[in-house]
Amino acid sequence: AQSVTQLDSHVSVxxxxxxxxxxxxxxxxxxxxFWYVQHPNKGLQLLLKYTSAATLVKGINGFxxxxxxxxxxxxxxxxxxxxxxxxxxxCVVSDRRGSTLGRLYFGRxxxxxxxx
Amino acid sequence: NAGVTQTPKFRILKIGQSxxxxxxxxxxxxxxxxxxxxxxxxxxxxxxxxxAGITDKGEVPNGYNVSRSTTExxxxxxxxxxxxxxxxxxxxxxxxxxxxxxxxxGEGSRLTVL
Numbered sequence: 123a124q125s126v127t128q129l130d131s132h133v134s135v136x137x138x139x140x141x142x143x144x145x146x147x148x149x150x151x152x153x154x155x156f157w158y159v160q161h162p163n164k165g166l167q168l169l170l171k172y173t174s175a176a177t178l179v180k181g182i183n184g185f186x187x188x189x190x191x192x193x194x195x196x197x198x199x200x201x202x203x204x205x206x207x208x209x210x211x212x213c214v215v216s217d218r219r220g221s222t223l224g225r226l227y228f229g230r231x232x233x234x235x236x237x238x
Numbered sequence: 239n240a241g242v243t244q245t246p247k248f249r250i251l252k253i254g255q256s257x258x259x260x261x262x263x264x265x266x267x268x269x270x271x272x273x274x275x276x277x278x279x280x281x282x283x284x285x286x287x288x289x290a291g292i293t294d295k296g297e298v299p300n301g302y303n304v305s306r307s308t309t310e311x312x313x314x315x316x317x318x319x320x321x322x323x324x325x326x327x328x329x330x331x332x333x334x335x336x337x338x339x340x341x342x343x344g345e346g347s348r349l350t351v352l
Contacts, residue, residue, distance in 0.1 A: 131278065156340075165242070165328055165343030166281075212280060225296075226341065228273075228280035 124149045124217045128229035136237045141185075141200040143232045145213035148194060154216040155196045156226075157187055161209045169211070172196065183207070208236045240264050244329050244344035251319040251351045259314040259347050261329030269332045270312040271296075271341065272304065274325040281328065287312055319351045 129144040147153060154173045158166040170181025177189040183206075187198045196213060213229040245260045263270065268289045273281040283296030287306040301323060303315040312331075316323060326348050330341040 126280075158341075163345070165330075165345045166341070167343070168340045171340065225283065225286075228282075230278055230280040 124153070124215050124225075124227045126213050126215050126227055126229035128211075128213050128232050130232050131230065132233045132235065134235040134237065135203045137205055138202050141198070141203045141207065141234065143198040143211050143213075143234065145196045145198065145229060146194050147196060147213070147215045149215055149217060151217055155187075155189060156214040156216070157181065157185070157196075157198050158212045158214060159209050160212065160231075166212060169198070203234075203236045205236050205238065208234055210234070242329055242331055242342050242344040244327075244347050246347060247345065248348050249350070251316075251349065253319060253321065253351060255319050256315070256317050257319070257349075259316070259327055259329075259349075261312045261314065261344060262310050263312075263329075263331040263342070264310065265331060265333070265342065266309060267331035267333050267342070268309070270306065271330045272302070272312070272314045273328045273330065274298065275328060275346075276325050284314065284327075316349075321351050323349065324351045325349060 125148045127146045156171045157169040159169045160166045170179045172179045172189045180186045185200045210231045210233050212231050215227050242263045271286045272284040275281050282298045284302050285304040287293045290306050290309050293304050326346045328346050329344045332341050
């Protein structure tokens with residue numbers, strides 16, 4: 123069975139400080155993992171994805187995530203937060219099997235607040 | 239590029255009424271999805287489709303129906319609306335090529351059932 127746990131429902135940081143959003147997953151297959159961002163009253167947008175290539179994945183807006191199989195984690199980081207990063211972030215796992223697109227399972231989301 | 243377009247953006251229904259949420263995409267994507275988003279619960283899959291004429295249930299299909307007569311359109315039908323269906327509904331699509339899995343989302347339809 124596939125599942126995703128986002129360890130923090132809310133994270134607050136000051137502008138210019140590092141961001142860490144934590145995600146653990148479970149998957150019966152070699153997973154594909156994603157981070158999506160949702161700004162207020164908008165749809166979700168893909169931030170970055172891991173699909174069995176390099177374990178350190180770089181995304182848009184300076185975000186990156188590291189796939190750690192031994193820890194079943196896929197934490198999202200950014201060295202320096204901007205006010206525009208304030209949004210809700212979702213960690214997502216896909217139960218892909220070979221080349222077949224699998225169903226996506228969403229975490230409950232982490233609300234990131236950035237203080238000036 | 240229009241991408242994924244959802245209508246209406248907002249709707250208030252009375253208990254027992256029915257309505258259809260429209261979703262259209264112009265990217266020639268085979269895969270389309272309907273999710274509902276409730277506060278603090280992430281997104282739950284209602285129905286999905288892997289191509290015209292093919293649909294299947296997701297995690298929370300009860301109270302909903304879908305159809306996929308064309309590649310572009312994937313409407314979601316709510317029959318006999320209930321307060322538990324108050325939510326934000328998102329339509330999404332993807333080409334399904336390889337293992338990319340990137341979904342393209344509409345901006346959502348906020349439904350309130352009173």
